[in-house]
Amino acid sequence: MTRYRTLAFASLLIGLAGVTLAQRGRWWSNQGIQTGRGGVPEWEVDKNFPGDLFTFVRIKYDSYGGRGGGGGWATDYRDSDLNFSLRLQQLTSLKVNPDPIVLELTDETLFDYPFIYIIEPGSLVFREAEVEALRQYCMNGGFLMVDDFWGDTQYENMRRELKRVFPDRDPFEVPLSHEIFNNVYIMDEKPQVPALNAARRGRDGRVGSWEWSSDGSDTSTPHYRGITDDEGRLMVFICHNTDLGDGWEKEGENQWYFEEFSVKKAYPMGINIVTYAMTH
Template sequence: MKVRLIILFSLLVLLTSSFRTPAYQLARLKYNGGGDWYGNRTALINLVAFCNQQLHTNFAPDEAIAEVGSPDLFNYPFIYMTGHGNVVFNAQEAQNLRRYLTGGGFLHIDDNYGLDKYVRVQMKKVFPELSFVELPVNHPVYSQKFKFGNGLPKIHEHDGKRAQGFALIWEGRVVCYYSYESDLGNGWEDFGTYPEDTAEKRNNALKMGANLISYVLTH
């Protein structure tokens, strides 16, 4: 199934909350290099539940696993990537990910602390002509159902840096959103997993995640 068709179908799902059969799944990106692509194990499942409740989406309750070089990637309109460590895309994987993103797919990279120095290099293999740009606080991604007047919320503290939301923009479309120094995935995990992340922070993380989903499904 073509990614563009999936996204068009997802718009119908947003508008028809009575449609009960799950339309599709969200997926987690499995990559090579030794980094913990499987980190934040309960994050995506909790985000799905939040979106089904708050946005009236109709996602399957469990996540899928999509390998970066696999054609299965094209079955999912939204791919989540996280981790702390090394990431390596070979030439075929980089080409496959590029085809997915330029064909209508969307990648959310969530730095779980330590991912930055690896993922920037690897995404250059995917889009040599593009660089990450910080989205302004008035970008539509921050004003979907939930409003974030100051941009990406800070969820989990590591080293005192401000949270930043970067994007790769291809032909005017955001194809990749990169949340840096925020750690949204920590906030999406089961409450209490990180005692320092308050209920308010967790709620903000889920709302920001829902904004990303909403943005993808309506743009």
Template sequence: MKKILFLLLMIFSMSNLFSQEIALLKYQGGGDWYSNPTSLPNLIAFSNETIGTQIASQPATVETSSPAIFEYPFVHMTGHGNVYFSDEDAKNLRDYLLSGGFLHVDDNYGMNSYFREAIKKVFPNQELTELPKSHPIFNQFFEFPNGLPKIHEHDAKPPQAFGLFDKDRLILLFTYESDLGNGWEDQEVHQDPEEVRLKALKMGANILHFVFTQN
């Protein structure tokens, strides 16, 4: 029933020029899932203005185990700390992703090891795979020939984008050492130059467009 509902929602969404809501994931473990509060609203506004999406201006918040997650074609996850998925969380998230959903995980610095351990509970037989610079997600409305852009410097490591796939469909994107969400925030939060914020917003719009058209 959940899968049928999700497919109907996706068909309805596409017929209305991407008109839908997206959601922020509220997960267990103590990590600050609520960090970067202005990031998604700013990304939505930018995407609606530049690439023609019609996404509700404020994202919803959805818990990992909630059936409501099936209402959202795109779910965003971020934070700095611990991530924990219960058995119920893991099953619900797996069902969601395999039935057409998409999860974007943006490491806000410090969640890498915790997320990698948690996602093994969801997909124990899969490994995160680095996306090549030629992947279509980097060449949607905006071109990023060098792959994922660097937004914030933390450990002097290059930005990397990792994915999980269901056959040929990308179902999860993990952006690491880039900190896109910080770039989406209001300018006064991190004092980023406008060209840096614009890179982050363009990459975010690419992700949204890729998710909607891939499905």
């Protein structure tokens, strides 16, 4: 995109930084660290290059009119965005802004950021100006991640709104062999991350989800769908029947959930998604 910073398209090679992923937890607030960031520590950035940082951008939208329900744009905010930014800074060579931001699609600064995130789109209905802005953003090189919605009705609402944005393109199921599942972490399955209160562990030790949909449709299979540009680049990545954001937000609330879902699923998949977005 013409207004994007030089951030890393030429130099970014994300790799493990040799940092052990330990549960952050709420214990930070008990160690004399008062940051006003829900306990997430800050880190220094090079003030001479304020634009050469990855910034997590959450999209604010009007949550009404859609037929699928859902919690709206602020679900998991702000802990999810802060925790994920921290882990990107710790676990990759990417230089990350410690302060994630919220933008509307019509914000004139949108094109300064190569990655944007929409959550809980079951009720999302784009205004016409948002349709035009999102189309221009993606077709000019931007990347949209959609996360945390369950069941057929919520998916149909999102599909319908994206069809307004891309009338000549339809989402397709992205195969596990695709680069986005294999660029930093090798994913041996398409990860399903339930909300903390819907996570289950069977007697045989296998983990899964008790998540349900308001329309009664099957939510047992996670779907990762994409929309590509004319060059075959994924510009929209749709994470359906899964909640990566909860794996980020809730990492400090339950040790078992952290180990099984945050460490093994939510963070690896999130890092792979950002890596793909920043290198394509």
